[in-house]
Amino acid sequence: MNKRFAFAVLVIVALIAMALPISAQGDVVELHITWYDDGTEGAVLRDLLDRFEAEHPNIKVVIDTVAYADLHTLLQAQVETGEAPDMARITFPARFLGNYLDLTPYVADPQYWLDNIPEAVLGSMQADAEDTGIYGYPTQFTVTGPFINVTLFEQAGVEIPADDATWEEWVAAATAVSEALSDSETTIYPVAIDRTGHRFWGPSLSRCATYINEDGTFTVDTPGFRSTAEMIIGWHNDGLMPADVWGGSAGNYVPAAPYFIGGQLVLYMSGSWQVGNFATNIGDLFDWKVIPNPSGDCGATGVPGGALTVAFADTEHPEEVGMVMDYLFSEDVIAEFYARTLFLPGHLGLIEKGVAYESNAEALNAFASMIPNLMPEAYALQYHPKGPDLNTAIRDRLSQVIAGEMTLDEAIERIQADMDALFAAASS
Template sequence: MSKIRFLLTSLTLGLTASFAAAQNPTELRMTWYDDGNEGQVLRDLLDRFEAENPDISVVVDTVPYSSGILEALPLQLASGQGPDMARVTDLGGLSEYFLDLRPFVADPGYWETNFGPFLGWMRPEGSDALPGLMTQLTVTGPFVNKTLFDQAGVALPEGDTTWEEWAELSRQVAEATETFPMVMDRSGHRLAGPAISEGAAFFNAEGAPALDDEGFRQMMQLMTDWHADGTMLPDVWVGSGGEYAAGNEQFVNAQVVFYMSGSWQISQFAETIGDAFDWVAVPNPCGPAGCTGMPGGAALVGIEGTEHPEEVARVIDYLATEPVQSEFYARTLFIPGHVGLAESGVDYETDSELTTAALETFSTEVAKLSPIAYDLQGYPYNRVVFDTVRDRLTQVFTGELTLDDAIARMQSDVDDGVAEAQRGE
């Protein structure tokens, strides 16, 4: 009797296992990071995709931005152990690992029309590949705490305002309200827009990175002076060692008047600040060469080493469709990296006037971006430039280097790094 029961149980288990194996969908892994609520929105969209496509299942691995996306992912990709898809910001630097979706997507023309301006950032040189889609277009720019301005009785400036004027106004407000005047994310990317506004060219006539010009030096000098006289909160640049650091915490806690960051903070501010105080996105301050921020953003790309390129393309092609894109941007409060939506406008899901105004300000800033800013963003080794500017400039603040020495070090760091990357190619 027990033998019969054993045989029947084994048979049932065997059949169940074979049936389950036959029904198992293809599992795709996506490495992702969050600035705000986009991971949650993405999951909702993927759930809908999976319901319509039961043969594919997408596992989203959410990792920290710095250690997961900037440090671990490049190593995984180089060793051939990467995910099937990933959300990345080092678009040019990692482009050799991206899957070309062109042979798999339903309508490459739709992709060229709607993602064309950004595809160049993520394509290897000379390629016409379709590596992925932007999950947000970002623009750097400042936020100010308007409530502190009101409390200090200082009017917000109108029209073009220089960096020096903003610094002076912020100092007045900070003095009256016992706060800190300014803070900037500890990032060379954030500093690049102001430097270009001051006249930095970033590239020489041959198109190679060149950091020693008057405009660049002027912005570095301003940052040095502001750290020396207490205009800039030191905690972020001086107190964060050799890594990227954001100043959003200090702004959210109303400790600073002026915060230089970018459009990706909007959804977070809408959530964390709410109506605790009036926060306003203001146009990028000006210098002699313009009033520009830096473009940027994150892209969702397929990874070339995937064993399921067709399935990866199906997922990304679904996420690229206009209705899905429209919902994604409406719920995440990001500036769309989709030309059609940028032209027709996104109906953002927010009742907050502050949020809507901030989105409008940053959308307007897109049109004012300098061509140098686009070139720098498209340069495949731009992170080398951004990182050395960030770290060497901090050494000036702490007295380890003079500004002259720091600029010479920045240039040699970039030259050595690029030469090393090109060795053996």
């Protein structure tokens, strides 16, 4: 009897002990943020959120990290089933238009948000021209632009071209460096551009390509597009560019960064997000620097990009979401985030003031200085709902030209047909 009584007491105590944490957690609101990591930003975010949670013990923010490749597909499934996370870091805001939470009533000072988010970025999250909502903030801003290996120029005794040099002048100088330093065992490639249409846009806009028609549809076949495509195809035909970047793939983004990090590339067209990568992986092995985007007949522009942190309307805790977003976009916190992650600021106040980067300030500020000179069409392309599709089509069709599967004329015809079909499907 005594044993049975002791057992019963034990069971009751265990049940109460199990129930305690549940009742203790009853007042805590748990929010989820879907995130992807390129580098250390997830760890920095966790650190910042830990501080927020210390000040707000009733709010707990869980970071659900997913692979970037799956991010948008996963979110689409969640959004369509009404199970979207409270917040997420995304790169294609057009994909979820109409599903974001308007933060205007939930943030302390909406005007601060409106004053500090670039207009094009704010507009990219708004469903239409009449929408005035605030749905998120730029987690990072990126700009496409080139890097050069300064040490290779010095070793070859070739003068670095002036800041306003054209693509032809830069490639000629880089080719001279390559010819001076390459031998039978080591190949130094003069130039490389990442395998993506996004990287193609900047040079083509500088060379007078225009893409967006008045009705929002695309026209691909312009002299600027052709001359840029011919230039990149020519780099492959002449062996100036590593063949496996554009030629060795059939559906993926491929960066040429490994060649630059390996000291085998003179001029590398990529973007500001590589600064942290180079700082870590190149270190003191050689000197490199950011150069202005090469000039064309219509100017010299990179293309903006980056990621946004948005809130979703499915959340059951809009007030708490507003508090978290307000904290993360507060000037001090976002400045620390940019400084520690080596991201370009997407906060207008900080673009003006500058960010006290922990390292590589020169390279990052060189990219930041390009922001005021970005062409309006570069913003328009980046935030166009069909921009990602144009990006993919350019990448894949030009790769087919490089592989000898079609002519440039056929590729341009295909890209135009692919885009026309998309617009037709969207309008129907």
